[in-house]
Amino acid sequence: MTVKSCDANQSKNDLLTRAFQDFDQAATILQQSYEALTARLQQMDLELAQTNESLRETLRQTEAMRAHVTAVLESLDTGVIVADQQDMVERCNHSAERLLGVAQASLQGRRAADILRELRRDHGDYPVLLPNGRAIVLTQTDMTDEAGALIGRLVLIHDVTRVRQLESRLQRRNRLEAMGQMVGSIAHEIRNPLGSVELFASLLRRDLREQPHLRVYAEHISVAVQSMDRLLANLLSYTKPDCSKVDWHGVEALLDEVLTMAAHAIAPGSVEVRRILHPNVTHIWCDEGKMKQVLLNLVLNAVQAMPSGGVLTVAVDLPHVRWDETPAVSITVSDTGVGIPQDLQGRIFDPFFTTKDHGTGLGLAIVHALVEAHQGRIDVESRPGQGTSFLMTLPHGPRSEASHSEGALVPFKRFEKSGERWEVIEKENEA
Numbered sequence: 383m384t385v386k387s388c389d390a391n392q393s394k395n396d397l398l399t400r401a402f403q404d405f406d407q408a409a410t411i412l413q414q415s416y417e418a419l420t421a422r423l424q425q426m427d428l429e430l431a432q433t434n435e436s437l438r439e440t441l442r443q444t445e446a447m448r449a450h451v452t453a454v455l456e457s458l459d460t461g462v463i464v465a466d467q468q469d470m471v472e473r474c475n476h477s478a479e480r481l482l483g484v485a486q487a488s489l490q491g492r493r494a495a496d497i498l499r500e501l502r503r504d505h506g507d508y509p510v511l512l513p514n515g516r517a518i519v520l521t522q523t524d525m526t527d528e529a530g531a532l533i534g535r536l537v538l539i540h541d542v543t544r545v546r547q548l549e550s551r552l553q554r555r556n557r558l559e560a561m562g563q564m565v566g567s568i569a570h571e572i573r574n575p576l577g578s579v580e581l582f583a584s585l586l587r588r589d590l591r592e593q594p595h596l597r598v599y600a601e602h603i604s605v606a607v608q609s610m611d612r613l614l615a616n617l618l619s620y621t622k623p624d625c626s627k628v629d630w631h632g633v634e635a636l637l638d639e640v641l642t643m644a645a646h647a648i649a650p651g652s653v654e655v656r657r658i659l660h661p662n663v664t665h666i667w668c669d670e671g672k673m674k675q676v677l678l679n680l681v682l683n684a685v686q687a688m689p690s691g692g693v694l695t696v697a698v699d700l701p702h703v704r705w706d707e708t709p710a711v712s713i714t715v716s717d718t719g720v721g722i723p724q725d726l727q728g729r730i731f732d733p734f735f736t737t738k739d740h741g742t743g744l745g746l747a748i749v750h751a752l753v754e755a756h757q758g759r760i761d762v763e764s765r766p767g768q769g770t771s772f773l774m775t776l777p778h779g780p781r782s783e784a785s786h787s788e789g790a791l792v793p794f795k796r797f798e799k800s801g802e803r804w805e806v807i808e809k810e811n812e813a
């Protein structure tokens with residue numbers, strides 16, 4: 383082998399060695415880059431997982447907040463309608479459906495302004511009387527974002543039916559108290575000279591004993607005076623109801639006496655009398671004489687409302703709610719008669735108001751006064767052509783001794799099963 387040939391081989395070896403060295407160096411760089419890329423990918427995967435978990439947590443919190451807001455909205459007695467920036471209803475709660483008497487589906491997608499216009503109200507706080515008898519107040523306000531830009535409208539629907547009823551009752555009570563004071567004073571002033579007229583009429587009857595054609599005039603005077611005296615007695619009973627002789631009285635015996643006294647007004651076989659008594663209410667706390675007067679008046683009114691016959695129901699029960707921190711008992715007198723027109727129902731307890739051809743208009747006014755004197759309340763529900771129900775709610779025991787009285791020991795619950803309620807149905811001629 384020549385020297386030249388050896389040099390050529392050496393050059394090839396050097397070149398190959400450098401090539402391997404360059405390859406090794408490039409492979410090392412590539413390995414380092416791969417490892418750096420893998421580490422970066424792992425870091426990105428970790429960051430992505432953390433971001434995803436954070437997003438999932440935010441989503442869970444958002445859903446929880448949405449559920450909480452929905453629960454709050456649905457639990458409100460106030461109706462809520464939410465409209466978007468275009469004034470289109472996005473959502474409303476159950477109270478809004480209940481107060482307006484429409485389903486949520488029929489409200490969504492409608493313009494809030496159209497809904498308010500149907501209620502004849504466009505802006506501000508206004509009372510609205512709905513066809514179902516409820517009184518509501520609408521409050522509306524614009525919703526804005528942090529920058530003050532309009533993003534929607536919020537309409538609140540407040541049920542003020544109970545408030546209006548209480549206001550009406552308070553006004554009525556104040557009005558009737560003033561009237562009662564005036565009537566009481568007038569009744570006392572009239573009753574004194576009326577006694578003198580009755581006395582002189584009785585003297586005339588005695589002196590005209592031998593002159594019957596003249597004596598009859600004195601008798602007419604006495605009858606008229608006695609009628610006027612009864613009217614004055616009713617006026618005084620209304621203005622100053624006295625229920626001081628309260629005690630425990632048996633419910634069944636009380637109803638028996640009232641129905642017996644009312645039997646003369648019931649045509650045989652025309653009216654079916656039903657008594658529905660709660661098994662745990664055997665006695666009620668009342669002034670027996672005054673409660674008989676109340677029940678007799680209500681029973682006679684019920685009978686007169688059924689000239690063609692029907693069903694008279696007297697029910698004694700325990701109501702769902704307590705009466706002013708003490709147990710309560712309810713007595714309902716119902717009929718299937720002609721009913722009372724809606725526009726007259728708010729006046730039937732007013733003195734001197736009557737729809738009868740012959741009547742003083744004091745019957746139900748006295749009933750109302752006597753029930754209130756028992757620290758109770760009386761309400762009426764009536765549908766023309768279907769009948770009327772008068773519901774009395776009375777404290778079931780003396781206020782200061784409710785926890786010690788026999789009747790107040792009755793468990794405060796409502797019986798629903800037929801086996802826990804007994805009912806007596808009797809015809810008038812069997813009463």
